Amino acid sequence: MQVLYFGWVKSRIGISKETLSPPLEVTNVVTLIDWLKGQGDGYAAAFNDAASLRVAVNQEVAPLDTVISDDDEVAIFSPMTGG
Amino acid sequence: MIRVQTEDFDIGAEITRIGADNTEIGGLASFVGLVRDYAGDEKISAMTLEHYPGMTEKELFKLETEARERWDLQEVLIVHRYGRLKPGDRIVLVVTASAHRKASLESCQFLIDWLKTKAPFWKLEDRESGAKWVDSREQDTVAADKWV
Known part of the structure; x- marks a missing residue:
């Protein structure tokens, strides 16, 4: 699974992109985030405030309960500030 | 038309080209976003814009499509820069063109x-106190929701 980070999520984790093979209990974005929180202090800090997180699955904005699999590109980021 | 680029753009040249290509156009509206040199009471020395290549182009194309569905538009141009910019630099250009002014002004x-x-x-932002990600603003969400 390709996972990308942008904004302060990227800064706190320290990388912009990684390929992950999450365990079977990861079925949607919420469970992915819960699993990632245990992968280090940077992840815990990045995902501390769930209400401020935004998500895209396969480059489309998606809700946190979106079902995901190994073939998906998942992006987790802070609110967008275009314009 | 959508462009995502690091280079600056020439506002006059962009608008002239759109107007020259299509003589059914009766009016053009434009918006140019610039980098401010302050945030609150702090000075800003630079602003770095990052984006999500691939998704950015798709989202901008969706915005153009939505505008063309809502208004009768002859042309739409969105140019958005990314990378490291200085105060006064141009960030974004939106140009809309229509036969009559209402459609271009509203859609812009x-x-x-x-x-x-x-x-x-x-x-x-590169602030005096260090680097800081710009927060989304409640008033921007309110402004966006007006069009839902």
Whole structure:
């Protein structure tokens, strides 16, 4: 699974992109985030405030309960500030 | 038309080209976003814009399509820069063109309002106190929701 980070999520984790093979209990974005929180202090800090997180699955904005699999590109980021 | 680029753009040249290509156009509206040199009471020395390549182009194209469905438009141009910019630098250009002014003026405001919250860009400011990601603003969400 390709996972990308942008904004302060990227800064706190320290990388912009990684390929992950999450365990079977990861079925949607919420469970992915819960699993990632245990992968280090940077992840815990990045995902501390769930209400401020935004998500895209396969480059489309998606809700946190979106079902995901190994073939998906998942992006987790802070609110967008275009314009 | 959508362009995402690091290079600056020439406002006059962009608008002239659109007007020259299509003589059914009776009016053009434009918005240009610039980098301010302050945030609150702090000075800003630079702003770095990052974006999500691939998704950015798709989202901007969706915005153009939505504007063309809502208004009778002859042309739409969105140019959005990324990378490291200085105060005074241009960030974004929106141009809309229509036979009569109402469609171009309204759709130009619609596009910049939705760009603020729907285009996958993130701004990192170099402040006196250090680097800070720009927060989304409640008033931008309110402005975007007006068009729902």
